[in-house]
Amino acid sequence: MDKFNFIGKDMKRIDTTSKATGEALFAADLTLPRMLVGKILRSPYPHARIKSIDTSKAEQLPGVKAVVTAKDTCGDRWGVFKYTQDQQFLPTEKVRYVGEEVAGVAAVDEDTALEALSLINVEYEILPAVFTIDEALAEGAPLLHEVYPKNINIHVKIDVGDVEKGFSESYLVREDTFSAPEDAYFQGEPYAVAAQFDQAGNLEIWMPNAGPHLKAKPLSNVLKIPLNKVRVRKITIGGAFGGRSEIAPADVICAFLARKAKRPVKIVYTREENTVCTRQAHSMVTKIKTGVDKEGRVIARDIVCHMDGGAYSSTGPIAVSVPFLCMEQAYRMDNVRYNGYRVLTNKPIRGMYRTHGRAFACGVDIQLDILGAELGIDPLTMRLRNARQTGDTTPTRSFVASCGMTECIQKTGELSGWQDKFGKLPPYHGIGIGCNSVQTGFPMGIRGGSQAFIKLNEDGGVTVITGIVDNGQGNDHMIVQIAAEELGLTPDDVQLINADTEVTPSDPGSYSMCETFIGGNAVRLAAQDVKKKLFKIAAEFFGVGEDQLMAKNRKIFVINDPEKTMSIAKAVRLGLARNESISGEGSYWPNVDSNREWVKNPFGQLSETFSFGAVIVEVKVDPETGQVEVLEAWAAQDVGYALNPKVIEGQFEGGFAMGGQGGMLSEFLQWHEGRVLNPNQLGYLVPLAIDMPKINNIIVETIDPNGPYGAKEAGMSVAMSAAQAYSGAISNAIGVYLKEFPLTPDIILKAIEEKAG
C-alpha cells in the first residue's frame, strides 16, 4: 500500500479548469452595479515640488463623480518597516519619479476619466534629479528624502570571522566587479483593483496580491477604519513574482475614490503602468573579492554591493540582504564580509523579484569559474568543493537542517554529461553551471505564522479556511491536497475558503517562499486536529485505541481489523449528537530567531529551512551575430519532498525561463532621464515558446525534518540559479568571462572582438 493517497502524486490542479474555460475572474474582469472607471494622474517629472493642484475643472466635467488628491488623505507614509516609512500614496510635497501618483479620478467611463485627468492643473517646481547610483552618491547631490543622508536608504553590514586574515592565508585571491540594469516583473495580468463601500462603511476590495492580510492592514491604517471593515476578497491572480506583496497606491486611491463617489470604482493599469508604476527589480553593481586555497575552497570573501532602489524604500532592507543570504546558504565560507547599500534615485520603486540579484549571483558563480580556471579545477568541482552540507551553520548563524546541494550538482553534472563536455566542446559551444539557495519564509514582524481552520460538514466533507493565497503557482491545490490526505477524503470533498480577510485567519502571504512550509504545515495541523477528534469518537465506538485507526476513502477503519469501518460522515454525526466540537484549528510559526533584524542584527536563524538548486545549460554562440542558442538545460532542486511533482516541474521551467532565458539574454529596462523607454510588450523582451530549450527537470528530495511531509519550497532555487548557468556557459563558449549582464548580442560581440584584439 502506498504511504500516501495524494501527496507525492501527479494531480491536476483544482483551479485550472476554470482558467481553461475563461470562467476564472481576475480583478479587471469584475463588474459591479453602478461601477465607475478610475484613472490616475502621474508625475511627468522625475523630481519636482508640488506647488499646487487645481482639480476644479475636472470636478465640473459632466460624468466625473470623484477626484482625490493628497488633500483627501491624512498624508500617512507607508513602509514595510517602521524605519522605512517614506512613501505617501498621494504625495503632499514632492514627486520623486516619472509616473508617481498625483491624483485619482472616478468617472462614468474611460474617456471621461481621461479627459478629467487632462483638466487637473498641477503646478510643479522642477528640482534637480539623480538617475544613477554614482550621481546619487556624488558630493552635493540633491537629496530625495531628508531622512536619508547621501541618498543611502539602507546599509546592511555583515562581518564574520577574519576576512583580512583569510585573504592573507589564501592561495589565490581575486576581485571583480559585476553589474546589471533593472528588470521588469512583467506579470501576465496588468495590475487592477476594484473597491466598494457599503452603507456601514465596510470596504470590499479585489486586487492581485501576495497576501490579502498584507494589503488589509495598511488599508485599515490609511482609511482610518478598523481591520474588520477591510475585506480583501479572493480573486484569481495573474502572477506576482515578488511584485505584489505590498500595498499599492492604486489600492488606496481606488478605495478613496469609492468612498468619495459612494459607488464602486475599478482601476485597471495599462501594460506601461504595470511596468513603471508597480515595482521594478533593482539594478546593481557588485564588487566581489574571493580568496581560495589550492583546492579551490573559499577561505574568505568580501562583497560590496550597490543597488539602485528608485525613489522609495519598499522592501529595501530585505532586497539588500537576500542576494547575500542566498549566497551564504549555497556556499560554505568561514570568513565573509558584506556591505550592501540601497541607494535612492529619481526612478520608479524597486522591490523583491523572483530572480532578484542577477549581477550578484552571476558574479559569485563566474568568479568561482575564473578562480577554478586559474587553479586547473573545473566549475562543477569548484561547486562541489564549496557546497553547503546538512548540519552546517551559515555565517549569519542559520542552522541547515537538510541540504541536497551536492546531490543537485552531481545529478545535473551526470545527466548533462558534464565530464565529457567541459573543455571538450567545439569552438563557440559552451557549458556552464549555477547554484543557489533560497529561504522558506523569513520573519517579518507579526506576519510570521499561518493559521487554518477546518469545518466538518454533516456529509463528511470539509471546508478549509486559510489565508494562503495562490498567485498562479498552485497553492490552492496544495491546501486541498494536504487536507484530503490527512483526513482520508478526496479533493472533491474539500471546499476551500482562502485569501479573504473577512473570514480567513492570519497568514504571511505567498512571499519569501513560505506558503508550502508555513501555510501547508498550518493546514496539516488543522486537519490532524480534526482527525484526532474524529478518531476519539470512532475509537470509543469500536472499543480500540485511537492509534489503531486510520482514515482513507472517506472512512475510518481499524488498521488490524479492516472490516471494522465507519464513514467519516457517521463519525461527524455521532460527534454532533454528543455535542462535541469537531472543527479543527492549526497554527504554525516557523522556528526562526525573532531577534534577527535585517539591518540592526542580521544574525540568528533566518528561515526554518532552505532549498538548494543547481542548473546547467549548454549553449552555442554565433560569433557573427552574438546570438545565443541554448541547446539543452538541466535543472535540479532539493525541494524537500515533492508534494505534486508536475507542479514542481512547472515551477522549475517557469523560473528557468524568467531567470535564465529572459534574465540573462534579453530582459532589461532602458532609460532616458528617469523615463522608461521600453515599458511595453514590444520593447521589453520576455521569452517566447520558440526561444526555450529542452529543460530536464531533476527533483531532489531530502525530506526536511519539519516541512509538511518533508517539503520545503517548489522551484525558487532553480529560478535563482539559471542566470549563472547561462553566464557561465556563454563565457565558456566565447572564452571570455563576462561581467556585465544581461548578455545581449552587443555585449557578446564586443567581448569576442576584444578577445580577438
Add this chain to the structure above:
Amino acid sequence: MKPKFLSLTVNDETHQLMVLPNRTLQDVLRDDLHLTGTKDSCGQGACGSCTVLVDGQPTRSCLTLAAAVEGQKITTIEGLAQGDKLHPVQEAFVNLHGIQCGFCSPGMILTAYALLQENPNPTETEIRKAISGNVCRCTGYAKAVEAIKSLAERGVSHG
C-alpha cells in the same frame, strides 16, 4: 462620433448591439457581452492574451474593430467547451499542467485549437512557432507544448 448598430455572432449566438465605431472587439466582448475570458494584457497586439477566433483564424481582438468582424463567426474561450465537457485542448492543458496563473491560457488554448484544426499532427517546432505569439510568464511553455503535443500524437483535433 455616433454609435452604430452592429450584429455580432459570438459562440453561435447573435447579439444586436449599439457600439461606437472606434471600439475594439476586445472591449465589446469584455464590456458589452461580459465574455471576460478574453484578456487584455498589452494592448498592442504583442502578447496574444486577447486572442479569439474569427472564422477559425486566431485574431488579436485588441487590434480588431468590432465593426470589422460583423457577419463573421467569432469564437471566444467560453465557446470551446460543450456544456460541462471540456474541449480536448482545454482538457490537455488542465491535465498536463499547461496552466499556472491562467491569464494567458484562453488565448493560448484558442491558438492551439486553431493550429490543430489546420494541422492535426504538428511537430514540436510547429507547435512552438504557433504559440510564440502567446506570451506566458509562468510556465516556461514546456507543459503547454507537451499538452498540445499529446493531442497531436493522439490525433485529437476536432471539437
